[in-house]
Amino acid sequence: MTADLILFFGLAAVAIGAALGMLLSKNAVYSALFLILNFATVAVFFLLLGAPFIAMAQVAVYAGAIMVLFLFVIMLLGAEQLLTSHKSGWQRPIAILLTLVLLVESIYLIFGRGRLLSQVAPVASDYASPEAIGELLFSRYLLPFEVTSILLLVAMVGVIVLIKKPKANN
Amino acid sequence: MVPVSYYLALAAILFALGALGVLIRRNAIIIFMSIELMLNAANLLFVAFARSFESLDGQIYVFFVIAVAAAEVAVGLALIVTIFRTKHSIDIDELSSMKG
Amino acid sequence: MEFFNSADLLHALPLIFLMSWATILLLVAAFARAASERIMPALAAAGLLLTGYFAARQFGNPASAFNGMFAADGFSAFITLLLVLSGLLAIALSSDYLKRMSLNRPEYYVLMLFSITGMMLMASAADLIVVFLALELLSIPLYVLAAFAQPEPRSEEAGLKYFLLGAFASGFLLFGIALVYGATATTSLTGIFIAAQSGLEQPLYLLIGAALILVGLAFKVAAVPFHMWTPDVYEGSPTSVTAFMAAGAKIGGFAALIRIFIVALPSISEQIVPVLWALTALTLIGGNLLAIAQNNVKRMLAYSSISHAGFLLMALVVYGQDAARFDVVASALFYLLAFIITSSGSWGVVIALEKQAGKGLEFSDYAGLGRTQPVLALAMAVFMLSFTGVPPTLGFAGKFYLFRAVLEGEYVGLAILGMLASLISAYYYLRLIVVMYMQTGNPKIHSERWLNLTTVGAAIGVVVLFFASEPLFDLAALALLHVN
Amino acid sequence: MNYFDLVPWIVFLPVLGLLLNILIGKRLGERGSSLVAFLASGGAFVVSVLQWLSLSAHPEAHIVKFAEWINIGALQVPWAFRVDTLSVTMMLVVSGVGTLIHIYAAGYMHYDVRYKGDPAAYQRFFIYLNLFIAAMMILVSGDSYLMLFVGWEGVGLCSFLLIGFWFNKNPDGSSGMENSNAAKKAFIANRVGDLGLLLAMFAIFTLMGSLSFDTVFARAEFINPSYILAITLFMLIGVAGKSAQLPLYVWLPDAMAGPTPVSALIHAATMVTAGVYLVARSAPLYSLAPAAQTTVAVVGALTALFAATIAVGQNDIKKVLAYSTISQLGFMVAAVGLGAFVAGMFHLVTHAFFKALLFLGSGSVILALERAHHPIDGDHEQHHEEPKKGHAFDPQDMRIMGGLRKVIPTTYRVYLIGALALAGLPPLAGFFSKDEILTDALHANPLVYALLTAAAFLTAFYMGRQVLLVFFGEPRSHAAEEAVESPPIMTWPLIVLAGLSILGGLINFPGLHGLTNWLEHTLGHEFAHATEFNLTVALTSTLLALLAIYLAWTLYGREPLKAKAADPLAKRLGSLFTALQNKWWVDEFYGWLIIRPYQRFAAFLADVVDWRFWHDWVHDSLIARGFRGLAVFLANPVDLGVIDGLANGLATGARGLASSLSILQTGYVRNYALMVFFGVVSMLAYLIFFS
């Protein structure tokens, strides 16, 4: 077993553990924190996979901005202790069962029927440099990029519409 | 090097856990976070594939996904806040006035 | 290097124009708020009309733009026209309704226009990542619109339900895209097609990816078993939004489905068709059976729209058959057209009867409509008959073309199933007619100019266009997909 | 000079008459409308006579085609009349006797409508009578089986109408349904017979490609005899229905519910003989199927005896005659069955005379009693209480008669002639015709002969009994004492008929063979051979008749019946007499065997199978409710049954209830997501494991 693999399994264990932690925490704040841990771990994977820019974005935008927003809302609503003790009836066992089935399917797919390229060649040093990504973004991916900007604008409008109290005459 | 299959398996597990979170949690915010986990699993897959193809496209996708996630989070949290203002609860099991 | 060229702008003109127009309207809303409440519907409608004009000019001139990310062809042009039509109908239904319900905020129209741009992009997206973005672009405004009546709890509930489930479904879509990318090393539809042609290392991933993409889009078009959000969201949303959602989201979803499957995925048709078949069957049966149990007209129409998604899916089942493919697209588009007009019209009637706080929506509230409001009731009856597929209505023409395509593809079993479904559907559509004409009651309605015009116009259209279905179908048949 | 082209008028004249009466009958008054009807019928008689004259000169058959009727491919059936000796014989009988009865009825109905309290019915009666004449004429003159069938069913209809003439009464005059029941019964029993004739026609057409008599008879000999047997047996069903043979005779006694002239015309003289005519007409077919002939003969003979036994036990003056008619029809049918077509026709004619006479005579008796019971002076109507059922004054009951020969002598005389003719005493008409049948039977089939002879014996007995009960002895009621003789308009036809009953034998007098020679033109020599007079047979039957009359006299004449006394036969015969009185319980047997099972079966089919099972259960429960139930189940999987109401409570936010029912209160959004997830998992399972 190479170092790569050891690192992979270690990080994978952390990622999965963090995900489970998020899933099982009774306190919503802990869930958020576990999720941040998970995101961070995934960011490390990005780095390992030669995606420094994305890793950076992951940490800054996802783990940073977005999750802070989550935490903020949780605190704001005082919703952290909510509802975790309730039973979910028949929903929970079925959900778990289905998830297990999905996992079995995935494993069978990935390691049984659809084994993919086992070796990955080394890449050039300028692979995934911010320049390269930026260039792609503004050439080949110009349309999606612009659409994304519109999307953010729309989201902004939406948030305003939702948060703004309706007029007094209602 | 780590085979792509391993990343695939990891992504699948994370995705499944995310989905499980949606299914078993009653807190709207945690459900929402679980969805983010699912997106994240997809991101991991993109990057892993990009690496194996030695192309950047996959990374670009992740960039877009992060942006979309941000937009979704904004709207989603706004929705949750709005509904909390009305119902003083974010238990989605309370949201069952319409059915049948 | 060249980021883009002017030809790109020209090809994407309808989209770009509408996006810009919506942005401008946003500014108008921000800076001329008082006036904008009055003129916004007109402005939005004008924008849509211009968009339609631009789109109409694109017929017969297939091209791809933005480095193959964007396809401008007859198909996208036709879809754009459909969207313009449904947008115009939605605006006509909205303007007075919003005032009546004290929801008249200009952002409504802006969000609607943005959502339409997302739908247009769905039809033009030649790359899976664009599909994903377009889906979000169409969905996010809809989430907000569904909750537009906040703090009305049902509206908020609708918004959140729609949002959570929508995001959940788009997670599957995204994972599917990732798998397709993994299998083919590309997300361009044409690229996928070429890669699949030249042989894949692991075709199974393409198949699984395609299936997950199907899930994401099937959720949007409300196919069983991914439909469960539909009735709740339709019921909770402001009715004008529901009317828009029922038409627009369906168009967008189907546009993407058709383009993705026909352009990129013909190679896996043999494996995926059983899945499509099952999905179609479930949707047809489930939608119709569930509709029978409803006592709320809004919910009944919601389930009815599910069942019509089933009919549209029938066309998709045939997508792999070379001989039938063109007829399939044309008949699906024609069916969409019929559905839009009928559906919008019927929502118009619902709006006319709706009272504050979600009242006036039960079947029993429609009792006696035939006597007190003969015109409105007649219009509703026409819509119901069109939904059922009774001649001489557009709905019948739609079904006729559709079933022909299915039979051409030699899916006799599916055709019979579809026929049975329309038989079941007759039951609940007729029930509404029964209530309107054969029970007594004294329903009050809101008589509003644009609402009346839309409803009556749609009813006339449903009948008259049946007789003139040939040119429309011709147009739909021209809406060819641009396959590189 | 011939008058063949006039033959359609035998139908048109009565139709014209009935149309006139429909349109202006009310304005014509009683006299006018009966006159119109009489002229119509009499006109038909005149035309018939003209046919006879024409035919005497040119005896071969003449076919007068009047119009196209049904014309499809090989099926070519025109409205065509056939004038030959056989049909003209029938025409003469029908229109001749018919006209006499018209005259009689003009008087009789004047009283009858008043006794039944509905003077407006007078015109209706004559409309029906004319309709009957028209239909009967079509029957006898049609050139094809199909046209014959038109008349065949037409007379059935008239029979229905006339039996049910007093549709709101019982036969005893009280309010009720019995008359209409009788009418219905007659129609349906006739229809059963008609079915046989229909089937015979289908077979004839399929085998021989035509329905016209000439073509059919010409082709018959080339057909497999077993088919011919089938055809003739089918026809026998028709004969049994129309001519009241076993087992379909049951309608005829009930048919006496009709006014008495109707009984005379339809149920004695003409319509019921249609079956005999049919067999005679189909002689070429029957001759090819000896087995069918034997069957016909045996059926006829059995009917003759069977009905005669029942006649012995009847107390109703008309019922006796009714059973007698059945019995006599049995004679005729037996005759034609034996191939003695001429003898059958001969008896048909004479029977028409004396049985019409007897019926009309009985009508005169009935009216005499009725008039004594409730006098009507002139045309002055007098209301009388409608009798209650069971306590009614029944003027037809022989037990309240007696001694009438003194009060109504004319009626008595003619009645006696008729009775003796029926009993078969020489030299009256009945003697010759019956004798000819018996002679033929003796030659052809001893069994038939024996049966018929027994029947003849009983005939003489019951007629003797009737005459003695009615006209001799002492009056057994007030009405019988004061009975009033009928007016001349009624008695004159009686006298004419009496004359015919006396002289009718001349038609085919032994040695002269007038009728034989006449019919030979139509039937051919083979089927119209002369029967020589057989002294043994004649003597046997005459002696038997005399013996029977003597027997009747010992029972009823020597010691006349007293009022309210039991019938002397009842003592002698015991339970056998009860059986006779109850007509061997055949009606009851049919009720038990056919009618009630059919009613129950129909009700079962309609209520249970069609409605409750097919309509309610299969459609409403299984299909409709099933769909709806399934739909409701799909829509509210957790809200079924009792829980339904509770779940509605949840929606209104009843928290306490909600938490106690938390097991049901699953998060719906998550349910939906679970459904989505389930869809994904199963889809992937299919694709990964099965594709």
Place this chain on the structure above:
Amino acid sequence: MDFLLQPLNLVIFFPLLGVLALLFLKERESLARWVSLITALITFGISLWVLGLFDAANPDLQLTVVRDWIQVAGWNIRYAVGVDGLSILLVLLTTFLTPIAILSTWRAVEDRVRDFQLFFLLLEVGMLGVFLAQELFLFYIFWEFTLVPMYFLIGIWGGPKRMYAAIKFFLYTMAGSILMLLAILWLGINQGSFYLPDLIAIGGIPADIQYWLFIAFAAAFAIKVPMWPLHSWLPDAHVQAPTAGSVILAGVLLKMGTYGFLRFNLQLFPQTSVQLAPVMGVLAVIGIIYGAIVSYPQSDVKKLVAYSSISHLGFVVLGLFALNQQGISGAILQMVNHGISTGALFLIVGFIYERRHTREMDEFGGLWKVMPVYAVLTLIVALSSMGLPGLNGFVGEFTILLGAWGGGVANGPYGSYLFAGLAAVGVILAAVYMLFMFQKLFLGPVTNKKNEGLKDLSARELAILIPLLVLIFWIGLYPQPFFALIGPAVAKLTASFSGIAYLPIP
């Protein structure tokens, strides 16, 4: 304009003029009746003109109008109407019965008169279209379209259970017709045309597919007829429908089913027709006897008449599948006869219902005494219905049975004369239930005081019935003009079966 002035187009679409006129009428009830009646009468006049133009000797389609209609993407949908011997009588029947039915609504329909008349005229358009369309697509449109006005007529103006009946009527009929639609589509796709003469000329459908197509078409028609066991909608629809609706339903709409068999099943699938004739014959005979037996114990007059329709139309189907001239001609004539007789019976029931507002037979009795004219007319109609010779019913039934005795139904493993024999039993049973009904209503003493003062028929009511009675006698006594119209076309049709040998069902 030229297109619209084609005789057949004129006859189909003229009632739409009346509809238009009615649309502009507001609340003028009496006027609405007159507009509708006059429209229907003019339509009848036009149909007589068509009859005048019709060449009886010509066995083919006549007065055809064929126009291209929808020609996209390889489609070849045409507008094609035409008339031949198979349909001319039914067209006349429709135009003849419609004004009569309208006249019967004068008193019976007081509520929303204008709408009623409007639907009625629309119904006429649909029915005429069905009988005249010679193109499958067009035919289907008219076929389905007739459902709508009838649905409203039953549902709005019907009896207490009208909604149930209306929906049931609609769903049952639709259930059959959707299968037919599939078969039509199959033909259009694989034979390249929807135009009937083309399809007949092309032929060559493989036997096994013919078999399925036959069944698909037959499903639609058998439900409409209705043939046993698909009849369960009929008693509901009839009992609940308003009188005029029942008249048209029984008189014309049911004929659409039998006409469908004649026009499409027999012409398009001759091989299968021969093959399945015995099966159809069995169903027809069961229907005849079943309908007759079930009619007998009914207590509601209208229901009795409704069930009798099942029996009568069984005869028609039997005649059609006799596949010979007598059977088919008789069947066509019997369609007309049933339209007249049963239409008249429903009218008669309607008259009494208007007077007493009940149809329970036990409520009546002895009506002859009270309403003699009514009684006599009823008797004539009842006799016609039970097939008394000299009246119309007999001619039809007799020729049908004659044809069936040795006809196509007797082919194959069932081969025998049983079909006609058993069907003839239906004739007896018809007498049983009809006489039973007549007796219950008219004979016996007047037992119910409420019946004592009933008025006899009015002049209007007589005017409604007398045309029907004239036809009853005319067809009964002199049907040759009618057979002459039918004959050549039927001869041509039956000739197409001559070369076909019976093959057992696979």
